[in-house]
Amino acid sequence: MSSFSRQMRLCSSSLIKRFQHKITRSFTTTEGHRPSIVHKRSLDILHDPWFNKGTAFSMTERDRLDLRGLLPPNVMSLEQQIERFMEDLKRFELNARDGPSDPNALAMWRILNRLHDRNETMYYKVLIANIAEYAPIVYTPTVGLVCQNYSGLFRRTRGMYFSAADRGEMMSMVYNWPADQVDMIVVTDGSRILGLGDLGLHGIGIAIGKLNLYVATAGINPQRVLPIMIDVGTNNEKLLKDPLYLGLQEHRLDGEEYISVIDEFMEAVFSRWPNVIVQFEDFQSKWAFKLLQRYRNSYRMFNDDVQGTAGVAIAGLLGAVRAQGKPMIDFPKQKIVVAGAGSAGIGVLNAARKTMARMLGNNEYAFESARSQFWLVDAKGLITEERENVDPDALPFARKVKEAGRQGLREGASLVEVVRQVKPDVLLGLSAVGGLFSKEVLEALKCSTSTRPAIFAMSNPTKNAECTPDEAFSILGENIIFASGSPFRDVDLGNGHIGHCNQGNNMYLFPGIGLGTLLSGSRIISDGMLQAAAECLAAYMTEEEVHKGIIFPSTSRIRDITKEVAAAVIKEAIEEDLAEGYREMDARELRKLTQEEIVTYVKDNMWSPEYPTLVYKKD
Numbered sequence: 001m002s003s004f005s006r007q008m009r010l011c012s013s014s015l016i017k018r019f020q021h022k023i024t025r026s027f028t029t030t031e032g033h034r035p036s037i038v039h040k041r042s043l044d045i046l047h048d049p050w051f052n053k054g055t056a057f058s059m060t061e062r063d064r065l066d067l068r069g070l071l072p073p074n075v076m077s078l079e080q081q082i083e084r085f086m087e088d089l090k091r092f093e094l095n096a097r098d099g100p101s102d103p104n105a106l107a108m109w110r111i112l113n114r115l116h117d118r119n120e121t122m123y124y125k126v127l128i129a130n131i132a133e134y135a136p137i138v139y140t141p142t143v144g145l146v147c148q149n150y151s152g153l154f155r156r157t158r159g160m161y162f163s164a165a166d167r168g169e170m171m172s173m174v175y176n177w178p179a180d181q182v183d184m185i186v187v188t189d190g191s192r193i194l195g196l197g198d199l200g201l202h203g204i205g206i207a208i209g210k211l212n213l214y215v216a217t218a219g220i221n222p223q224r225v226l227p228i229m230i231d232v233g234t235n236n237e238k239l240l241k242d243p244l245y246l247g248l249q250e251h252r253l254d255g256e257e258y259i260s261v262i263d264e265f266m267e268a269v270f271s272r273w274p275n276v277i278v279q280f281e282d283f284q285s286k287w288a289f290k291l292l293q294r295y296r297n298s299y300r301m302f303n304d305d306v307q308g309t310a311g312v313a314i315a316g317l318l319g320a321v322r323a324q325g326k327p328m329i330d331f332p333k334q335k336i337v338v339a340g341a342g343s344a345g346i347g348v349l350n351a352a353r354k355t356m357a358r359m360l361g362n363n364e365y366a367f368e369s370a371r372s373q374f375w376l377v378d379a380k381g382l383i384t385e386e387r388e389n390v391d392p393d394a395l396p397f398a399r400k401v402k403e404a405g406r407q408g409l410r411e412g413a414s415l416v417e418v419v420r421q422v423k424p425d426v427l428l429g430l431s432a433v434g435g436l437f438s439k440e441v442l443e444a445l446k447c448s449t450s451t452r453p454a455i456f457a458m459s460n461p462t463k464n465a466e467c468t469p470d471e472a473f474s475i476l477g478e479n480i481i482f483a484s485g486s487p488f489r490d491v492d493l494g495n496g497h498i499g500h501c502n503q504g505n506n507m508y509l510f511p512g513i514g515l516g517t518l519l520s521g522s523r524i525i526s527d528g529m530l531q532a533a534a535e536c537l538a539a540y541m542t543e544e545e546v547h548k549g550i551i552f553p554s555t556s557r558i559r560d561i562t563k564e565v566a567a568a569v570i571k572e573a574i575e576e577d578l579a580e581g582y583r584e585m586d587a588r589e590l591r592k593l594t595q596e597e598i599v600t601y602v603k604d605n606m607w608s609p610e611y612p613t614l615v616y617k618k619d
């Protein structure tokens with residue numbers, strides 16, 4: 001290049017730069033401050049890439065554009081949004097290179113999530129057809145990883161957010177949701193997400209995951225589900241310090257202040273959608289029981305961790321009795337050690353005690369004597385009546401001191417000591433402590449008096465399982481029953497036999513409980529309806545299956561089992577005179593249905609993903 005032409009180029013490029021600089025300056029000083037006129041509001045703006053600013057919408061804009069409640073409460077700048085995006089992108093590159101936390105699963109979640117954002121019909125068609133393969137992606141275990149990385153993964157908003165800062169506004173905010181009909185809400189306050197602790201606002205991922213299953217397995221119409229996060233702060237110090245955290249950066253509300261937020265939320269959603277069903281999910285135990293007692297007789301609600309888990313565990317425990325070649329009625333003779341005295345563990349114990357009492361004659365004496373079948377171990381060891389400040393929910397299961405002494409046990413005895421002395425039929429873990437059923441504990445279980453001991457390692461996600469099926473089968477041999485909360489592969493025992501790994505997860509019940517309640521039109525969810533759901537699941541497995549150690553159906557059959565569970569719930573609601581009907585099926589018509597007709601009624605009301613023909617009509 002000649003020196004002349006080089007000079008010309010330099011000159012023209014500096015001119016262009018100066019000119020560009022001018023253009024940019026004039027653009028930012030005039031255009032940047034001039035408002036853009038939009039002819040849209042609410043979700044339509046968030047779904048429009050031209051106008052969407054995501055979490056950067058200011059509070060005044062959110063009010064002006066009916067966006068309040070549709071976004072996480074923390075307002076971000078564009079720079080912060082980019083920082084969050086880049087951090088996520090870098091983490092993804094790192095994961096793909098070093099493979100720390102199953103990058104494939106997270107990559108699959110992203111691909112499925114993008115499809116979910118683009119085309120719900122296609123998304124659910126894919127999910128239903130491949131439910132066994134993708135339930136572990138949209139639900140446990142991957143959903144746990146998603147919640148842990150939520151601020152990086154957040155793209156298009158989904159669901160609603162009510163925060164402590166919205167007090168006094170919730171009754172009007174619910175109208176920002178575009179659907180006039182909502183059948184199912186799953187709500188969390190993010191305080192105990194799976195076994196991962198307080199994840200604050202990021203817990204919305206679990207509400208989304210559960211509702212994915214409602215649509216895929218119970219056929220609830222996806223236009224009528226609503227995931228909700230109630231952000232009352234977080235006690236997770238890492239999130240409190242994270243400049244990119246999407247939730248309120250203050251400690252959790254407590255006491256009356258906390259209750260008043262939840263009360264306001266319940267009033268607001270039931271005032272707009274009087275027929276909605278609200279599933280409480282992953283609330284820390286401290287509030288799970290209190291809120292359940294507070295609302296269960298006045299609202300259509302249930303707590304999945306307390307009641308759904310209990311039903312699944314009862315079905316599994318009855319399956320384990322059958323697998324021993326005994327009739328279910330022998331259940332009250334089972335010795336059961338439970339590790340974990342939180343919402344899930346106590347929920348299971350209460351339901352198991354009631355089931356035993358019913359089998360023993362359903363009187364006070366039976367209820368009292370059933371309690372001696374349980375040993376409850378928490379982080380401080382065996383719970384006895386000697387324990388100071390014992391949680392009132394755990395108190396009914398505290399062992400009497402003298403009785404424990406006769407068994408060679410004492411207050412605070414370790415899990416291994418308890419297993420050694422009790423020689424239980426069942427060892428059930430809902431402790432959120434991965435590996436709690438150590439080699440020593442499993443060795444101790446060899447002394448079980450059962451012909452076929454059962455191990456339920458129910459904590460989620462995978463890394464929190466109390467033990468793996470490989471560990472259980474390798475130490476105890478093939479003559480055991482094994483179930484885990486998150487999915488594991490069956491174990492090849494090397495002798496031509498397979499060690500079956502059951503998935504013992506409330507996913508087998510909550511969709512059917514919700515669907516059955518909806519279609520029965522029951523105003524509450526009674527103990528009887530929950531019991532009917534559990535018994536239906538227990539009876540679903542054939543003798544042949546339980547003898548092979550298969551006590552829960554495979555996830556590929558979950559849509560069918562959900563239909564049966566829903567029918568059982570409806571039948572019970574009719575028998576208890578709670579059913580008020582649904583749409584054209586009024587209470588009188590419902591009462592006329594045979595068992596078979598109830599199942600058909602359920603099937604006919606399950607949404608299936610098919611493209612409808614669309615026509616345009618002006619408002």
Ligand SMILES: NC(=O)C1=CN([C@@H]2O[C@H](COP(=O)(O)OP(=O)(O)OC[C@H]3O[C@@H](n4cnc5c(N)ncnc54)[C@H](O)[C@@H]3O)[C@@H](O)[C@H]2O)C=CC1
Nearest residue numbers: 194195340341342343344378379431432459460485505506
């Ligand atoms: N498979 C399923 O369907 C379900 C599984 N879960 C799982 O159950 C676990 C617990 O849930 P929550 O009861 O709500 O939690 P939580 O945090 O309220 O309770 C955990 C309990 O485990 C006890 N614990 C802690 N360390 C222990 C140790 N070393 N030995 C014995 N106990 C110990 C604690 O003292 C506490 O009582 C979670 O991992 C959750 O994912 C919960 C619901 C359903």
Ligand SMILES: CC(=O)C(=O)O
Nearest residue numbers: 194282305460505506
């Ligand atoms: C499965 C479930 O609800 C939990 O782990 O919390």
Ligand SMILES: [Mg+2]
Nearest residue numbers: 194281282305
């Ligand atoms: Mg849960």
